[in-house]
Amino acid sequence: xxxxxxxxxxxxxxxxxxxxxxxxxxxxxxxxxxxxxxxxxxxxxxxxxxxxxxxxxxxxxxxxxxxxxxxxxxxxxxxxxxxxxxxxxxxxxxxxxxxxxxxxxxxxxxxxxxxxxxxxxxxxxxxxxxxxxxxxxxxxxxxxxxxxxxxxxxxxxxxxxxxxxxxxxxxxxxxxxxxxxxxxxxxxxx
Amino acid sequence: xxxxxxxxxxxxxxxxxxxxxxxxxxxxxxxxxxxxxxxxxxxxxxxxxxxxxxxxxxxxxxxxxxxxxxxxxxxxxxxxxxxxxxxxxxxxxxxxxxxxxxxxxxxxxxxxxxxxxxxxxxxxxxxxxxxxxxxxxxxxxxxxxxxxxxxxxxxxxxxxxxxxxxxxxxxxxxxxxxxxxxxxxxxxxxxxxxxxxxxxxxxxxxxxxxxxxxxxxxxxxxxxxxxxxxxxxxxxxxxxxxxxxxxxxxxxxxxxxxxxxxxxxxxxxxxxxxxxxxxxxxxxxxxxxxxxxxxxxxxxxxxxxxxxxxxxxxxxxxxxxxxxxxxxxxxxxxxxxxxxxxxxxxxxxxxxxxxxxxxxxxxxxxxxxxxxxxxxxxxxxxxxxxxxxxxxxxxxxxxxxxxxxxxxxxxxxxxxxxxxxxxxxxxxxxxxxxxxxxxxx
Numbered sequence: 314x315x316x317x318x319x320x321x322x323x324x325x326x327x328x329x330x331x332x333x334x335x336x337x338x339x340x341x342x343x344x345x346x347x348x349x350x351x352x353x354x355x356x357x358x359x360x361x362x363x364x365x366x367x368x369x370x371x372x373x374x375x376x377x378x379x380x381x382x383x384x385x386x387x388x389x390x391x392x393x394x395x396x397x398x399x400x401x402x403x404x405x406x407x408x409x410x411x412x413x414x415x416x417x418x419x420x421x422x423x424x425x426x427x428x429x430x431x432x433x434x435x436x437x438x439x440x441x442x443x444x445x446x447x448x449x450x451x452x453x454x455x456x457x458x459x460x461x462x463x464x465x466x467x468x469x470x471x472x473x474x475x476x477x478x479x480x481x482x483x484x485x486x487x488x489x490x491x492x493x494x495x496x497x498x499x500x501x502x503x
Numbered sequence: 504x505x506x507x508x509x510x511x512x513x514x515x516x517x518x519x520x521x522x523x524x525x526x527x528x529x530x531x532x533x534x535x536x537x538x539x540x541x542x543x544x545x546x547x548x549x550x551x552x553x554x555x556x557x558x559x560x561x562x563x564x565x566x567x568x569x570x571x572x573x574x575x576x577x578x579x580x581x582x583x584x585x586x587x588x589x590x591x592x593x594x595x596x597x598x599x600x601x602x603x604x605x606x607x608x609x610x611x612x613x614x615x616x617x618x619x620x621x622x623x624x625x626x627x628x629x630x631x632x633x634x635x636x637x638x639x640x641x642x643x644x645x646x647x648x649x650x651x652x653x654x655x656x657x658x659x660x661x662x663x664x665x666x667x668x669x670x671x672x673x674x675x676x677x678x679x680x681x682x683x684x685x686x687x688x689x690x691x692x693x694x695x696x697x698x699x700x701x702x703x704x705x706x707x708x709x710x711x712x713x714x715x716x717x718x719x720x721x722x723x724x725x726x727x728x729x730x731x732x733x734x735x736x737x738x739x740x741x742x743x744x745x746x747x748x749x750x751x752x753x754x755x756x757x758x759x760x761x762x763x764x765x766x767x768x769x770x771x772x773x774x775x776x777x778x779x780x781x782x783x784x785x786x787x788x789x790x791x792x793x794x795x796x797x798x799x800x801x802x803x804x805x806x807x808x809x810x811x812x813x814x815x816x817x818x819x820x821x822x823x824x825x826x827x828x829x830x831x832x833x834x835x836x837x838x839x840x841x842x843x844x845x846x847x848x849x850x851x852x853x854x855x856x857x858x859x860x861x862x863x864x865x866x867x868x869x870x871x872x873x874x875x876x877x878x879x880x881x882x883x884x885x886x887x888x889x890x891x892x893x894x895x896x897x898x899x900x901x902x903x904x905x906x907x908x909x910x911x912x913x914x915x916x917x918x919x920x921x922x923x924x925x926x927x928x929x930x931x932x933x934x935x936x937x938x939x940x941x942x943x944x
Contacts, residue, residue: 381673383585386874401591411595422640427597453599479943498596 343447346460346497349410350445353396353495358467361392366470392471396495409499414464416493418483420475424493428452434461435494442491449501457498464493542617545626546799547889550781554788558616566609573610576779580890583873584666584897604636605629613664624658625894631658647939660896660917660934669899675909675940683911687858690906693869693882720746733820766813772872774813776886782811783886795835806835828861829853840925847925866892868902895922910937 365378368389375387382388390398396414404411417435419425426432434446438461446461466472472486486492504512528535536553544552551557558572570590574581581589592598593607606612615621615628622628632653641648656662662670723746724731734740739748748769749761758765763786767774778787785793792810795802809815816831817824833841841862844850849860868891869882885891891898895916903912914930915921921930 381671384668384674400595404591404594408594413595413597422644427600431597452596453602455596455599457596496597500596 342458342499343460346410346447346458346499347445349412349497350460350462350495353399353412354462356399357392357396357464360395361468361470364389365392366468391474410497412495412497414493415496416464418475418481418492420478420480430459431461431496434459434496437461438463438494439491446494455503456501458501459499460497462495462497463491464495466490466492540617543619544616545614545619545622547626548616549799550785550793550797551788551790552617554790557788566611569611570609573614577610580779581665585668586665587667588664601637605633630654632656634662634664645939647935647942657894660913661936663894663896666894666897669896669904669909669912670936672940672943675937676944678904678909679937679941681908683908685906687852687856690858692859692864692905693871693880695869695882695884730820737820737822739822760814763813772883773886776884776890777813780887780889782815782888786812800836801838802835803837809835825861828863828867832862832866839923843923843925843927847927849926865898865902868905870901910934913937 368376368378376389377385377387378391379385379388380391380394382390382394393414400412400414413424415424415426415431415435417426417432417439426435428450430448430450434448437446438444442463445463448459450457450459466486466488469488471492472488472490475481475486475492476484529539533553536555539555540552543549548558558569560572561568588607590608593602598607602608613629613633614626618628623631627633634656635653638656642651643649657664660670668674734746749765750758752758752765763774763777763783774783777783781798782793785791792812794808794810796807816827818826829844833844836842844862845854849864852858853860863884866888867884867886870885870890872881872883874880885901891901896913898916899909899912903916907915910933911930913934913936914932915926917934918930918932921928
């Protein structure tokens with residue numbers, strides 16, 4: 314997969330430069346990350362709307378979604394934590410790609426954008442609703458194809474929790490608004 | 504053969520002999536291995552420093568091999584502690600710049616072994632202000648933290664790198680308030696699960712009849728009347744267990760001195776804790792039992808050669824848990840904190856008020872087993888004496904807060920003098936973490 318992506322990215326670069334027109338091999342990186350994001354978004358939306366929304370303060374209350382879920386006998390993960398748990402579990406299985414949930418208005422400051430490309434990408438998707446951001450960056454000597462996708466408030470469970478949280482830098486989120494972004498990275502080589 | 508050739512041959516033979524000698528020394532497990540140590544191991548590992556294979560599981564491979572070794576012993580504990588800085592938090596490439604400063608994916612980045620001269624509290628080999636590298640912005644984000652030194656983050660009772668179960672903000676807020684000491688009639692130690700487990704053990708013994716060893720137990724009992732009397736006064740004897748339960752191994756052989764393996768047959772959780780702690784870690788690595796003589800703490804000289812097995816504290820045939828909980832400890836430990844116990848508020852409370860407070864109450868507390876929602880709570884004695892010892896904030900929830908308020912517990916554990924004299928007096932400094940957490944509500 315990695316080799317195919319490298320070939321594809323090289324192919325795309327050559328095409329853009331107007332030189333030879335080699336046959337593109339493998340899946341395009343955008344298509345790869347778009348597909349990954351589709352799965353992530355579907356799971357994240359379903360967990361938020363079909364699980365947390367039903368179990369939360371307005372739900373049955375038998376299982377309590379809570380920031381400190383590990384410390385509560387009937388606690389379970391908040392949607393953002395569920396997403397991060399998935400990212401961490403994936404990282405233990407493969408290093409072919411990584412992903413994270415970030416925001417320019419994070420409750421946990423560790424989830425604010427760090428790299429210049431993360432900042433650029435998160436600002437871009439916030440300013441251009443419905444659009445994605447793609448780029449390349451080098452981190453720790455490795456070049457990555459980096460894609461940033463909008464993370465939209467799909468339920469009032471999202472907006473209420475963030476708007477009411479004492480550490481939230483933004484307290485007027487509305488349904489349908491971009492609250493942050495999903496950053497997917499694919500290593501292209503050293 | 505020329506003279507030079509002869510000398511060359513002699514040199515070669517001596518070199519081969521020298522290498523062979525070193526190889527034999529290394530392959531021989533024991534004191535001979537000391538000459539290969541590149542430096543003394545930390546207080547956490549020095550007992551097993553000659554069991555090189557415990558950590559260096561392969562002669563090849565670098566950090567990953569060591570990391571696996573760390574996790575194989577400490578992984579469960581970190582998971583139970585809801586580790587605040589697990590490796591998985593640092594594997595995302597976005598942390599590459601931070602990892603160039605401290606590679607937090609590997610335990611050895613902070614806990615470098617065999618570097619005794621630079622090993623600090625908690626076995627950390629970094630300067631104490633290591634939090635600064637990633638959390639510099641806390642100074643500007645939290646006005647309450649303005650002016651605080653970064654070497655005080657983890658040394659003032661406020662934060663720990665791994666275990667913050669008693670220190671995270673929501674916990675502080677939800678548990679704030681209350682008297683420094685609960686009314687004595689509200690203090691109860693939870694029952695351990697041993698009684699509930701007993702029937703299962705008896706059933707097992709009935710199903711799996713001990714193999715015939717040819718031992719005449721009646722004769723042995725008659726020959727050891729005192730042992731027989733002691734035995735029948737214990738819960739073991741009262742429950743119908745016979746000598747064979749401990750003195751006959753799985754192959755039907757008589758054991759004069761049953762070891763941990765025999766106890767473990769029924770007391771798996773207790774044995775696991777014992778082998779994970781300082782008392783049993785040598786046995787866990789296949790070494791001889793630990794003796795106070797080889798330890799680094801202060802011990803009674805008369806106890807120098809005591810061997811740390813289950814019977815060191817639980818006397819054979821008597822199994823007096825009250826003795827095991829205090830007198831057994833004080834029979835070896837002679838440091839100031841230990842020796843001050845009997846005259847301390849805790850020791851006096853135990854002797855005068857009937858509230859049972861022992862060394863084990865704090866250092867081998869009764870811990871609730873993990874359970875699913877709806878399951879009945881069950882408790883066991885944590886036999887890993889280090890599980891709630893260092894950093895001592897690990898003691899707040901399972902130990903101190905059983906009797907004291909959160910604020911008092913934090914203050915007391917952050918006062919070195921109070922710990923030294925075994926809590927005679929009041930904490931001299933107030934740690935404001937609970938106040939700050941409440942102020943942000």
